[in-house]
Amino acid sequence: MTFPTSPVQLCEDLREGGNSSTWARRASRLRRVHVDAPAVDIAPRWVHTMHAMADDDAEYFDAYADMSVHKAMLADRRRNEAYKKALALAVAGKVVLDVGAGTGLLSLFAASSGAAKVYAVEASPLAELLPAVFTANGFGEDRVVVVRGRIEDVTLPEKVDVLVSEWMGFHLLHESMLDSVLHARDAFLKPDGIMLPSHATVYAAPVNMDAWAADRFDFWQSVESFDMSAFVPSVAQQALAEPQVTCIQPGQLLAEPQVVAELDLATISAGELSEIGTRRRYRASRDGIVHGFGLWFTCMFKPTDVVLSTAPSARETHWKQTVVLLPEVRARVTVLCVPCARV
Ligand SMILES: C[S@@+](CC[C@H](N)C(=O)[O-])C[C@H]1O[C@@H](n2cnc3c(N)ncnc32)[C@H](O)[C@@H]1O
Numbered sequence: 001m002t003f004p005t006s007p008v009q010l011c012e013d014l015r016e017g018g019n020s021s022t023w024a025r026r027a028s029r030l031r032r033v034h035v036d037a038p039a040v041d042i043a044p045r046w047v048h049t050m051h052a053m054a055d056d057d058a059e060y061f062d063a064y065a066d067m068s069v070h071k072a073m074l075a076d077r078r079r080n081e082a083y084k085k086a087l088a089l090a091v092a093g094k095v096v097l098d099v100g101a102g103t104g105l106l107s108l109f110a111a112s113s114g115a116a117k118v119y120a121v122e123a124s125p126l127a128e129l130l131p132a133v134f135t136a137n138g139f140g141e142d143r144v145v146v147v148r149g150r151i152e153d154v155t156l157p158e159k160v161d162v163l164v165s166e167w168m169g170f171h172l173l174h175e176s177m178l179d180s181v182l183h184a185r186d187a188f189l190k191p192d193g194i195m196l197p198s199h200a201t202v203y204a205a206p207v208n209m210d211a212w213a214a215d216r217f218d219f220w221q222s223v224e225s226f227d228m229s230a231f232v233p234s235v236a237q238q239a240l241a242e243p244q245v246t247c248i249q250p251g252q253l254l255a256e257p258q259v260v261a262e263l264d265l266a267t268i269s270a271g272e273l274s275e276i277g278t279r280r281r282y283r284a285s286r287d288g289i290v291h292g293f294g295l296w297f298t299c300m301f302k303p304t305d306v307v308l309s310t311a312p313s314a315r316e317t318h319w320k321q322t323v324v325l326l327p328e329v330r331a332r333v334t335v336l337c338v339p340c341a342r343v
Contacts (some may be wrong), residue, residue, distance in 0.1 A: 056271040057123075058152065064124035070103045073166070076318040082308035084109045086196050087164060089114040091195055093159035099151050099184045100177060102126060104133045104144075106164050111139045116144075116145045117215040119160065121151050121184075151184045163189050164196040170245050171295035172202050172261075179270045195265040195325035197299035203311065205257040206282055207323055209291035244323040248294045248312040255282035257311075 020144035063069070073079065083106055087096075098107045101120035111134070118139075120130055127148035131189045134144040147154050164184055167177040185195060216239055254299045260278045296319070298309040310319045 002147050010305055020326055026272050039108070061124040061150075064102065065126060072318045074103060075107060076117050078317050079308065080105065081165070082299070082301065082306050083164070083166065083196070086304045086306040087115075087162075088113045089304040090194060090196060090301075090308070091162050095119075095158060096162045096164060096189065097121065097156070097160040097184060097188055099163060099165035100167065101130060101146070102166075106129050106136070106166060107144055108137055108139070110162075110164065110321055111137075115122045117142075119156055120144055120146055121147045121149070123150045123153055123235050151180050151187075153297075156188055159193070160188050161190055161193050161303045162196060163193060168197075168200070168297065168299065169317065170319055171199055171243070172275070172297035173273070173321075178273060181265075182268070182270050182273075185265070190270075194303065196301050197308070198265055198302040199300040200265065200297055201259055201299075202261040202295060202297045203257040204260045204280065204293050204295050206254045206284070206290040207252045207292055207294040208288040209252065209323060209325070210289070212244070212246065212323075241263075243295075244292075244325065245320050246294075246323060247316060247322045248323065250312045252290050253294065253312065254286060257294075259280065259285075290326070292323045294321050294323050298319045
């Protein structure tokens with residue numbers, strides 16, 4: 001088998017023995033890696049009763065006990081700055097609900113910004129340590145109340161003025177957590193309450209992945225001077241089986257990005273989320289092979305002027321960008337290989 005130098009050949013190789021049907025299944029598990037969390041042995045002071053969870057939910061929330069997942073989020077300065085600034089402008093004197101509090105950073109931002117009360121709801125085992133975090137930072141139960149459980153299962157003693165959540169997954173909608181946030185909005189947000197973030201937009205553009213493909217495939221041409229290119233189809237199959245979370249350079253874009261989804265978090269329903277789909281026509285701005293489509297998002301935090309962009313032109317965030325490589329459909333690939341093609 002020869003080295004797949006273009007999407008055409010790469011896809012033809014897959015047609016011979018490949019299987020890309022795992023794409024969606026694997027994508028849905030990208031951040032749902034199960035890890036065994038160490039047992040937490042403390043007597044929580046403020047933690048409310050945890051409700052029973054289905055097995056798959058328990059596995060999902062156990063994954064969120066993996067501190068490396070949280071460290072990646074906490075180390076994302078651009079993410080943190082956006083939430084910090086928006087909360088500082090929006091929550092003084094207000095009652096705030098933090099859906100999926102995790103390690104508690106957004107609740108801490110809200111409390112530090114003068115929120116009258118913060119409800120920090122978290123379903124993973126991390127909830128048991130949150131009281132210690134809030135106490136260590138000077139916030140007692142009169143200011144921050146920890147509620148352990150799925151937001152869908154808990155009750156709160158009052159409606160809230162502000163709902164904050166960091167629910168965004170890779171290419172925005174990768175995780176299904178937005179459904180939970182919308183449930184929280186409908187159950188707990190006052191009619192004139194605000195959502196942070198308030199709006200989200202997904203963009204897509206055709207991308208050239210020459211450097212990425214070379215990095216993935218060239219290696220197998222010569223390993224200690226031996227030809228191992230027979231493995232290239234397997235490598236290609238694995239690469240096509242799931243979206244690639246990677247940094248796209250602006251120069252890799254072959255056409256102007258276009259909006260493919262716009263979400264108003266104050267009004268969108270879970271039902272509408274399941275129907276997101278669009279067709280777009282791109283005019284190529286330069287020659288190049290289209291290996292796939294790059295996806296990214298921006299969030300607005302209205303009524304503040306804060307915007308969090310994860311675009312290739314913006315400074316890197318932990319979401320990077322996502323590239324969905326083209327599937328092995330011969331007709332589409334043939335068109336896509338024409339330089340300056342309209343896609
Ligand atoms: C992306 S993390 C954000 C953590 C934290 N808010 C931050 O910004 O660093 C999402 C968190 O929401 C929690 N979560 C997801 N779905 C939830 C639900 N339905 N109810 C309660 N917590 C949930 C997860 O366990 C995880 O800790």
